[in-house]
Amino acid sequence: MEDDTKTRFAEKHQDLQQELDKLKSQEEELFKEMQSFITQKSHVDAKIKTLGKIVPTLKNLKLEAQTLVNTIHDIAESSETISNKVRNLDRARSRVEECQQRVGDLIDLELCSQGVQTAILNEDYEKGAGHVHRFLSMDQSLLQRTATDVENISSVLKAVRTLQDAASQLRTIVQHKFDEAVKMEDLGSVERFFKIFPLLGMHDEGITKFCNYLCGKLEETAQKNLHTALNTSLSDKRYNVIYADTLTLLFEGLARIIDIHQPLVETYYGPGRLLSAVSLLQKECDKQVKRIIIEFNKHRQVNKKINQITEIGKMSNSSSFSKIEKFDPKEVDILIQEITIMHVRVELYIKFIRRKVLGDIEISTAVAEERIKSIAALDKLINSSDLSRSKHELLSHYLQLEQYFMEESVSKAVSMDTPDNSQHTSSMVDDTFFIIRKCIRRAISSGSLDGICAIINNACGVLENDFCAILRGRLRQGYPSGYLDLTQAYNVLQTSIQQGRLQPGDTEQIRTAFIIALNNADASTEYVETLCDSVLYDVQQAIPNMNTNERGKLESCLSGLSSVITNLRDVIEYGMQQLRASAIKPRISPWVDSFLNINHQLSEDELSEYEAGESFVQTLIMNLDSLLSSFKESLTSSNYDGLVKMLTTEVTARLEKVILKSTFNRLGGLVLDKEVRALASYLTTTTTWSVRDKFARVTQIATILNLERVSEISDYYGNEGSLTWRLSPPEIRTIMGLRSDFKSDDVRRLKL
Amino acid sequence: MEDFKFLFKVVLVGNAGVGKTCLVRRFTQGLFPPGQGATIGVDFMIKTVEVDNEKVKLQIWDTAGQERFRSITQSYYRSAHALILVYDISCQPTFDCLPDWLREIEEYASSKVLRVLVGNKIDREDREIPTVVGEDFAARHNMYFLETSAKEAENVERLFMKIAEDLMQQARSKDLPRYDSNTTNISGRTSAVSDNSCCSKLA
Numbered sequence: 001m002e003d004d005t006k007t008r009f010a011e012k013h014q015d016l017q018q019e020l021d022k023l024k025s026q027e028e029e030l031f032k033e034m035q036s037f038i039t040q041k042s043h044v045d046a047k048i049k050t051l052g053k054i055v056p057t058l059k060n061l062k063l064e065a066q067t068l069v070n071t072i073h074d075i076a077e078s079s080e081t082i083s084n085k086v087r088n089l090d091r092a093r094s095r096v097e098e099c100q101q102r103v104g105d106l107i108d109l110e111l112c113s114q115g116v117q118t119a120i121l122n123e124d125y126e127k128g129a130g131h132v133h134r135f136l137s138m139d140q141s142l143l144q145r146t147a148t149d150v151e152n153i154s155s156v157l158k159a160v161r162t163l164q165d166a167a168s169q170l171r172t173i174v175q176h177k178f179d180e181a182v183k184m185e186d187l188g189s190v191e192r193f194f195k196i197f198p199l200l201g202m203h204d205e206g207i208t209k210f211c212n213y214l215c216g217k218l219e220e221t222a223q224k225n226l227h228t229a230l231n232t233s234l235s236d237k238r239y240n241v242i243y244a245d246t247l248t249l250l251f252e253g254l255a256r257i258i259d260i261h262q263p264l265v266e267t268y269y270g271p272g273r274l275l276s277a278v279s280l281l282q283k284e285c286d287k288q289v290k291r292i293i294i295e296f297n298k299h300r301q302v303n304k305k306i307n308q309i310t311e312i313g314k315m316s317n318s319s320s321f322s323k324i325e326k327f328d329p330k331e332v333d334i335l336i337q338e339i340t341i342m343h344v345r346v347e348l349y350i351k352f353i354r355r356k357v358l359g360d361i362e363i364s365t366a367v368a369e370e371r372i373k374s375i376a377a378l379d380k381l382i383n384s385s386d387l388s389r390s391k392h393e394l395l396s397h398y399l400q401l402e403q404y405f406m407e408e409s410v411s412k413a414v415s416m417d418t419p420d421n422s423q424h425t426s427s428m429v430d431d432t433f434f435i436i437r438k439c440i441r442r443a444i445s446s447g448s449l450d451g452i453c454a455i456i457n458n459a460c461g462v463l464e465n466d467f468c469a470i471l472r473g474r475l476r477q478g479y480p481s482g483y484l485d486l487t488q489a490y491n492v493l494q495t496s497i498q499q500g501r502l503q504p505g506d507t508e509q510i511r512t513a514f515i516i517a518l519n520n521a522d523a524s525t526e527y528v529e530t531l532c533d534s535v536l537y538d539v540q541q542a543i544p545n546m547n548t549n550e551r552g553k554l555e556s557c558l559s560g561l562s563s564v565i566t567n568l569r570d571v572i573e574y575g576m577q578q579l580r581a582s583a584i585k586p587r588i589s590p591w592v593d594s595f596l597n598i599n600h601q602l603s604e605d606e607l608s609e610y611e612a613g614e615s616f617v618q619t620l621i622m623n624l625d626s627l628l629s630s631f632k633e634s635l636t637s638s639n640y641d642g643l644v645k646m647l648t649t650e651v652t653a654r655l656e657k658v659i660l661k662s663t664f665n666r667l668g669g670l671v672l673d674k675e676v677r678a679l680a681s682y683l684t685t686t687t688t689w690s691v692r693d694k695f696a697r698v699t700q701i702a703t704i705l706n707l708e709r710v711s712e713i714s715d716y717y718g719n720e721g722s723l724t725w726r727l728s729p730p731e732i733r734t735i736m737g738l739r740s741d742f743k744s745d746d747v748r749r750l751k752l
Numbered sequence: 753m754e755d756f757k758f759l760f761k762v763v764l765v766g767n768a769g770v771g772k773t774c775l776v777r778r779f780t781q782g783l784f785p786p787g788q789g790a791t792i793g794v795d796f797m798i799k800t801v802e803v804d805n806e807k808v809k810l811q812i813w814d815t816a817g818q819e820r821f822r823s824i825t826q827s828y829y830r831s832a833h834a835l836i837l838v839y840d841i842s843c844q845p846t847f848d849c850l851p852d853w854l855r856e857i858e859e860y861a862s863s864k865v866l867r868v869l870v871g872n873k874i875d876r877e878d879r880e881i882p883t884v885v886g887e888d889f890a891a892r893h894n895m896y897f898l899e900t901s902a903k904e905a906e907n908v909e910r911l912f913m914k915i916a917e918d919l920m921q922q923a924r925s926k927d928l929p930r931y932d933s934n935t936t937n938i939s940g941r942t943s944a945v946s947d948n949s950c951c952s953k954l955a
Contacts, residue, residue, distance in 0.1 A: 383789065392792070392820045399823035450793035450824050457827035553796040556811060560831050 105138045106156065113159035116166040120173070126192075128170055129199035135163040136201050171200050175209075182213050195268045203269055204276070211280035214257055218250075218281075222288040225249045230295060240334050243296040244341035250288050251349040254281060258356060272364030275357050275374060279381050282353075286386035289346075293390050296342075300335055302397055309404045329408040332401045339398045340446040346391040347447040350382055395451050402439055403458050409435040410462055414470055419512070424519040424636045432467055433527040440535055444542045449550055452539060456557040463564045467524070468571055474517035475575040479582045480507040515634050518575040522636045525568045532562045572642065580646050584627075588647070591623045592654040596661060600668030601740060607667050617675035621682045624651070628686055637688075644687040648694045651679070655698055659705075663740050669705035676702040697726045704735045710746040717752060756800055756807035760919045762912070763828050765853055766838035767846040768817030771872040774902035775838065776814045779912050784903050791816040793824050801916050808916045822856075829860035834868060834915045841871040841899065844880045847889075854893060866918055867895045870911060875901040 112131035119128035174196050181189035190213060197206025229246040232239050258278070265273050297303055305327075312326055361374045382388055413431035420426055436459045443455035539554060540546070546554070598616055599606070624647070631643055655676075664672065676698055683691045700723070707713060713732070716723050727735070729752035736747045764772040773791050778784055780797040795814040800807055813832070815825035829835070837853050839846040850869075857867065869890040871881060883899055890897030896914070900907040 380789075383792070389820070396820050396823045399827075403823075448793075453794070454824045454827040457830065461827075461830050549796060552798070553794070556796065 108134055109138070109156065109159045109163070113162040113166075116163060116170075120166065120169065125170065125174060125177070125196055126199075128166065129174070129196045132163065132167045132170055133199040133201075135160075135167070167200060170196075171202060174200065174202075175205070178209055182209075182216075191264070194264075198269045203273070207265070207269065207273055207277055208280065210261075211277055214261070215281060215284035218253060218257065218284050219288065221253055222250050222291070226292060226295065229292075230299075241338050241341060243292060243300070244338050244345065246292050247289070247342050248345050250285070250292065251345055251352075254285055255349065255352055257281065258353075262356065262360075266360075270364070271360055274360035275378060275381070278353055278357055282381060282385055282387070289387050289390050293393075300338070302335070305332060305335070306397060306400055309400055312404075326408065329405045329412065332405055336398060336401050336405060336442065339394055339401070340442050343391060343394045343398060343451075344445060344447040346387060346394065350387065350391070354378065354382065395446065395448055398446060399451060399454050399458075402442065402455060406435060406439045406455075406458060406462055407466070410466060414466075419516055423523075424516070424634060424639075425523045426516045426520060428470075429520045429523050429527065432463075433524070433531065436462070437531060437534075440531075441538065444535075444538050447542065449539075449543060449546070449554065453553055453557040456535065456561055460557075460560045460564060463524075463528070463561075464567050468521075468564070468567045471517045471521050471524075471568075471571050472574060474513050475571065475578055477510050477514060479514045479579050480510055512634075514575070514578070515631075518572060518579075518639055519634075519636045521568045521571045521575065522639045525565050528562060528564050528568070532558050535561075572639065576642055576646055579643065580650065584643075584647055584650055587627060588624075588650050589654060591620055592651060592658055594619070595655070595658040600662050600672065601665040602667040602671065604667070607671065610671065615671075615675065617678045620651075621679065624682070641687050641689060644683065644691070645689075645694070648683050648691050651683075652694055652698045655679075656701065659698075659701055660734070660738070663738050664705050665739065665741050666708070669702070669707070669739060673702040673706035696724075700725065700727050701735055704732060705739060707736075707739075710736065710742050710750065713750065713752075756809040758806065758920055758923060759809045759811060760833040760916065761811045761813065761828075761831055762834045762836060762915060763813045763815060763825075763832040764836045764838060765815055765825065765857075766817060766836075766870075767840070767843075767849050770817065770838045770840040770843070770846050771902050772817065772836075772838050773814050775836075775870070775872060775900065775908055775911075776812050778902040778905055778908045780812065782905075784905075790818060791821075793821055794828060799912075801913060803913070803916050803920050806920065808920060810912060810916060812912075826856065826860050829857065829865075830862065832861055832865055833919050834866040835861060836868045836870055836911070836915075837895070838870045838872050839881070839886075840873050841881045841886070842873055842876040842878045847871075847881045847886075850889060864922075866915065866922070867893070868911070868915060869893075869895045869897045871897075871899040872902060874899045874906065875904045 112135050116128050116131040119125070119131065174193050178190065178193040178197075181193060190210075194206060194210045197203065197209070225246050229242045232242045236242070238245055258274075258281070261277075262274060265277060308327065357378050358375070361371055361378070365371045365374060410432050413435060414428050416431075417426050417428040420430075440452070440455055440459060443452045446452075536554070536558060543550075595616055602610060628644065628647070632640055635643060659672070676695070680691060680695045680699065683695075703716065704713065704727075713736070717725065717732070725732075732752060733747055733750070736742050736750075737744060764776065766772055768790060773788050773795065774784055776795070776797050777788075780799045791814060793816055797812045797814065798809060799812065800809045802808070813828050815821070815828065835857055837850065837857070839850060841847075857865070869886065871883070871886045886899065887897050889895075896918075898907055898911050898914070900911055902908060
């Protein structure tokens, strides 16, 4: 019970204490605040004093402001009265003008109604139409109202009726005359009446009639051109592109019509009429293009070839023996050429139409919404035209044929592969890249970005799937070991390839084929790079105004092409591994292993004897040199570098292994250090890059074994910036243990 | 240069008028363009998304459905990481063509490509293909399946995000062990090609 009270008391006490502390801190805070108030007081006082001084000034200011407001108010009122007067004046003036206009209209009405009949009688239709035009430009309802205002109503109404009659009379006459002129092929009269239509408010009729007339003309010429084309003899030098020529003639004719008549339409009908004219002409254009393409497809047997290609594709996919005879890619070469020309002509004509109509829309419509509507109508006209459809079909045919051409030509280049004596490569590299470049260039000349991208994608497929696979396949054969003489092998290979097939089992030939495949892969990486650069440049020249989206498309496809390089590097790496397993490792191991047969605990005498004779490293360098020199001539420089790199890795790894199996004394260590240096400096001379890095471990091992005393390691180890050690402390201890004259206790006691 | 670790190519295919362009527009621009005209050739859009705190760039190729563009669109199959095959749930013929599309995919695309079947336009009342029929078809052909509405923005985000996640997982499981010792090389082949490397220099 007492305990309970105690604890409660203690708790209470604690609470109280806390409360007290809180109060204390509050007090302190309050005190601080008061302190700051006191310090601020003088400052606030000064402020109040200055404010007191300003008060009278402010009072003055208020008075002056009030006066200003009053003045402004007065001015506003008077200006209101003035503007009211001006408005009245303006209204009066506009009424006077309107009046004048009405009087003018009345006078003109009288004149026109008098003149129009005479004009019609005199067959002066321009004058008559001019009168009607003047009459039509008057506000008809206003005219009625004027008539009721004027005293002699009947004369005005009569004039109006006369003119209305004359208008309809003229309309019939002009239509009739126009049709007659068309029938008579009287170009002068056609144009004459064409100009009269708009005066009679018959804009649409005029355009339609005139365009129909032009279409007729166009059809006539197009028929004639197509007829000539069909009768072109095989020996004619334009025979191979005769359909492209016919198409070109058609477009040139159309473009000429548009160029000649656009100003005429614009002058007499006003701007903004081109779209309707072009859409009328487009119908005829579609008709004629279709005709040409039908003849083209028929005579060039396009569909037959496409079907053949599809069949061949199906056959090779189902991997059964092809029953269909493949045809020579050269056969389609000329056809492809013609299709690209046809395609680019269509492309150019469509661009021409777009440019013309857009220009017309630009000057005729000021309202943005209207303009967007007109442009949409133009796009619809172009996209839904047979012309566009034909263009897409041409492109589709082109792509299928080009794909066949590319694949077949490359496979032909591979089958006709011959080593190139002056280079390290064989003909398939040059030939393949020549073909691919040709195809891409041809795609560029078609003017279609989608076509270019598709061909780049296809080229990528051919390179990755076919070309790289063939190189890899040749490397898979491996590099048979044994001694070799490459120059001799070269000649053998050349003749055997020319005769047909490689004889399996002929190691010399397999070796040469292997080396060439390796070099081909290396040379191809450069070709791909150049190809990417030049394609980008060429496309930018051919299609100068690509938007960001189009550019992105192209660049993405090109990045696919440049990733072929990664594939090629893999092929090279694969070849190097093959080479390492069969030619490098088995040769190097015994050479390096002979290190184990040598005594590394030398006396002074033994040392001088060893140095006088042929040392280990001299023999090794001699062997390596003869091994490398057998490859030096036959490998490309970067492949040779790769070989040296791989060989260096092998030698140093093997050397490290045998060193760890030997024991050394001071002089033995000295010799090793010298020999390692000699080896490193020899390998450095064989290549363009530094082998030092690959030698780092072995060099450090030699340094340790060449120490005077155990403690000397501290000169190399531990102090900052002395050496980047590739060996771990346990490894260092193990290596020191190889020195027979180092006490193992000393080594163990080392602080590393 | 943009900082993204992965770049994947996604190609949309399917009959004309099933809504491929609308799906892409909805995903990349967040809008549904009414009265969309037929796509000509191929269109190309890019969107960067984030998966597991990693930036993933999706390069989306929207192909024309019309037959006459087939030879253009086919050329994009080979390098695609994912193929989205779209049909219109309110139009039986677009579903009936799926086997033809699959045959084309078999022929031209890589065997490892991620294949997704999408039934679009679920906002429409006049459904002709029940969900289960689509599901069944997808299951039989080892495809991922989803029904979407580009108009109502339903499942569109999910579709592309799922693809990004799957591809990333695939890339990681495939490539990390191989390039473990040599991290600098990751961008070379794994599918993440950096933006500037397109024309000549690869890391």
